[in-house]
Amino acid sequence: MDIMKKWFWLCGLLFSIQLQAQHRQLNSGYQPNDSIILNDFANKSKKSYIIENIEFTGNKITKDFIISRELTFKKGDTISSDKLYHKLELSQQNLLKTSLFNFVDITDSVIRQDDFVHLKIQFRFIERWYLWPVPIFEISDRNFNTWWKEKNFDRISYGIFLNKENNRGRMESLRMLIRLGYDERYEVSYNIPYIDKKQTFGAAIGTGWIQNREVPFQTQDNKQLFIRLDDRYIYKNFYTYLVLTHRPNHVHQHLLQLKYNYFVFGDTILTLNPEYSFKSEIRNEYLSFNYQFTSDQRDSKPYPLQGSYFTGQLIKSGLGILKNDDLGMMELTGSYRKYWKLPKKLFFSTDWTGKISTNRNQPYFYETGLGFDRNFVRGYELYVIDGQSFILSKNAIKYAVITPKTGNIRFIKSEKFGKIHYALYANAFFDVGYVDDFRNYDEDDLSNQLLLGGGFGLDLVTYYDMVFRVEASVNKRGETGIFIHLKNTL
Numbered sequence: 001m002d003i004m005k006k007w008f009w010l011c012g013l014l015f016s017i018q019l020q021a022q023h024r025q026l027n028s029g030y031q032p033n034d035s036i037i038l039n040d041f042a043n044k045s046k047k048s049y050i051i052e053n054i055e056f057t058g059n060k061i062t063k064d065f066i067i068s069r070e071l072t073f074k075k076g077d078t079i080s081s082d083k084l085y086h087k088l089e090l091s092q093q094n095l096l097k098t099s100l101f102n103f104v105d106i107t108d109s110v111i112r113q114d115d116f117v118h119l120k121i122q123f124r125f126i127e128r129w130y131l132w133p134v135p136i137f138e139i140s141d142r143n144f145n146t147w148w149k150e151k152n153f154d155r156i157s158y159g160i161f162l163n164k165e166n167n168r169g170r171m172e173s174l175r176m177l178i179r180l181g182y183d184e185r186y187e188v189s190y191n192i193p194y195i196d197k198k199q200t201f202g203a204a205i206g207t208g209w210i211q212n213r214e215v216p217f218q219t220q221d222n223k224q225l226f227i228r229l230d231d232r233y234i235y236k237n238f239y240t241y242l243v244l245t246h247r248p249n250h251v252h253q254h255l256l257q258l259k260y261n262y263f264v265f266g267d268t269i270l271t272l273n274p275e276y277s278f279k280s281e282i283r284n285e286y287l288s289f290n291y292q293f294t295s296d297q298r299d300s301k302p303y304p305l306q307g308s309y310f311t312g313q314l315i316k317s318g319l320g321i322l323k324n325d326d327l328g329m330m331e332l333t334g335s336y337r338k339y340w341k342l343p344k345k346l347f348f349s350t351d352w353t354g355k356i357s358t359n360r361n362q363p364y365f366y367e368t369g370l371g372f373d374r375n376f377v378r379g380y381e382l383y384v385i386d387g388q389s390f391i392l393s394k395n396a397i398k399y400a401v402i403t404p405k406t407g408n409i410r411f412i413k414s415e416k417f418g419k420i421h422y423a424l425y426a427n428a429f430f431d432v433g434y435v436d437d438f439r440n441y442d443e444d445d446l447s448n449q450l451l452l453g454g455g456f457g458l459d460l461v462t463y464y465d466m467v468f469r470v471e472a473s474v475n476k477r478g479e480t481g482i483f484i485h486l487k488n489t490l
Contacts, residue, residue, distance in 0.1 A: 036117070037085055037108050047081045052111045052118040058125035062100055063169040067123070069199045070094035070250065078116065088121070094250050095123075097301045100166055102126045102463055103406070103419065126419060128464065130165040157181040170194070177208075184211045193245070200248055207240035218273045218364065222383040222446045227269060234266030251297055257290040261317075263365070276364045278327055284363075286325045288317040298339065302465035303423075305347050305398075309337040317366075329366070331357040345400040347425075350393065357388040360438045369435040369447065377433040379453030379475030381483050385446045387435035396429040398459070422462040429471070430454040452476040 037049070054075050056067055072087040072094070073079060079087065088106055095104045103126040111118040135158075159179035167174055171194070177187040189206030212235040216224035227234065241259040263284040265277050274280045292313040298304035312334040318327025335353040342348055353375060369387035370376050377392065402424040412418030431454065437447035455473030462468075469485040 045081045050116045050118045051077045053120040055122045061169045066171050093299050132163040157183045202245040204243040210237040217269045219386050236264040238262040253294045255292040259288045278363050287319045290315050303461045304339050306339050306341050311335050329359050347398040350395045352393050354391040360388045377431040377451045377453040379473035385435045387437035387447045390435040392433040394431045396427045398425045398427040420463045425459040427457045
């Protein structure tokens with residue numbers, strides 16, 4: 001298995017870096033021997049500081065005002081030693097969560113002392129590489145494990161993905177996608193996080209076209225059945241959207257999206273499954289409105305270990321404006337995740353996710369239960385569990401085999417790629433899920449019953465938000481397997 005070999009090769013490389021490189025703890029830019037703030041915090045000093053000056057170095061592209069937006073203090077503030085330490089720590093986390101920087105180091109120095117200690121705070125950044133003209137060569141199944149079972153090389157997509165992050169140094173992003181092969185897609189989008197002087201409102205716009213010769217038309221025994229026509233496309237989708245965001249502080253964000261959706265389906269699909277589309281029509285056209293609220297208090301986005309995260313979303317599909325746009329579809333989804341740091345390198349996390357749909361009579365192409373994206377019970381990766389509503393709980397206890405460290409790959413000279421951070425975690429997990437499907441009357445089907453899965457895993461976390469997971473699991477049916485995930489599943 002090539003991907004397993006690559007995974008273990010990467011583990012071996014990181015272990016060798018650990019032996020060669022001089023490393024230190026990640027997220028500790030200020031050290032006890034050179035930081036008056038950290039020393040005073042450790043000694044429970046009652047001093048007060050005045051922030052006399054704030055300096056940024058290493059941000060060759062990123063504008064200063066983008067960085068200042070993420071700080072929890074400003075020049076001229078008077079702050080006690082215990083509060084300043086936490087403000088620095090939180091500011092560092094905020095900056096790393098922007099995904100603009102690989103490293104953020106903080107140092108402090110005393111300018112002068114009178115009744116207060118006057119400080120200069122200096123931030124040193126190693127920026128990421130922002131322009132990614134990435135060749136696409138990917139599998140087009142729901143996940144790697146589904147593809148690996150069949151090893152169907154016809155389900156390969158290829159093309160190019162141009163991603164220009166941090167455009168103009170203002171955290172704006174331009175994305176262009178041309179993907180051919182099994183899953184054809186063409187898309188362009190532009191995101192501006194801040195469009196006002198107070199840096200609280202943002203906007204984005206995008207449009208795209210998807211077309212396929214093969215699509216799933218029905219689910220049987222919790223497996224998708226596919227139909228393919230080599231001489232023409234049987235699924236076409238054009239969409240365009242406008243997004244408005246409001247981020248009043250470092251934690252909360254509101255999002256409003258208006259989206260136009262246009263679908264064309266081959267009549268062969270509707271012959272096989274008349275419930276595939278809305279009203280069994282070849283063309284479906286509708287507007288959708290989406291409101292989302294997010295509260296992110298995690299210490300890290302790609303692999304959080306402490307803090308909490310909540311997101312809630314209301315989607316209304318069919319606004320009654322266009323012809324045949326009176327679909328009456330509305331759903332409410334939500335996710336709450338909590339992360340705890342325990343003694344002796346242990347961590348615990350829990351994730352509760354759910355969806356409620358007001359209209360239970362949904363067409364097949366629109367309906368999603370468990371088995372897609374990050375919504376699955378581990379141990380059931382090979383199954384699709386259709387339904388209109390679901391609840392899912394993922395729980396894990398982790399042990400830091402290698403605590404977060406930094407190192408240098410000697411033969412790579414650029415700091416953007418040669419200086420890396422990495423960590424390795426062993427974990428034990430237990431998941432519970434339930435999918436409500438009012439159309440299902442089969443007792444052997446996985447919907448309308450409690451789903452249980454558990455097992456053990458190994459997580460490798462490294463730079464550019466990469467998370468590699470290998471998990472051995474068993475489900476309620478007694479089925480076992482080893483599954484690979486290339487992103488965080490909790």
